[in-house]
Amino acid sequence: MTVTAPPRAPKAVLVAAWSVPVLVAGQFALLSGVPIAVVLFGSLRRRAHRWWAAALAAGYAAALTLWLAGPSTAPSLSKYLSPVATALFTAAGVVVAVALGRRAR
Secondary structure (H helix, E strand, O other): OOOOOOOOOOHHHHHHHHHHHHHHHOOOOOOOHHHHHHHHHHOOOOHHHHHHHHHHHHHHHHHHHHHHHOOOOOOOHHHHOOHHHHHHHHHHHHHHHHHHHHHHO
16 A cells, blocks of 8 residues: 655745735735735645635635725725734735645645
8 A cells, every 4th residue: 555645735836825925914915916816726626725725815805806896095905905904814825825835745
């Protein structure tokens, strides 16, 4: 009987996952949609990764929808997010990156 190692997350997915909290904390929240899309599409083949990526994408989509559809006059998504929301979104990005990294080992 052979034991196989758990599937590894591609490096592009791990780099994209770690760039999400960096971009959000650096006030580039709208640009963080690109690495979120990379994480989401890169995680579609792995069931355990899929849930983490979907949760991160859902949080981003909710924030983006509220900013675009709401009566806000904020010029960017980063300005729209409160400091608490920015901290929560950054923490969520770190949690997803750590979860993907742990599953890769």
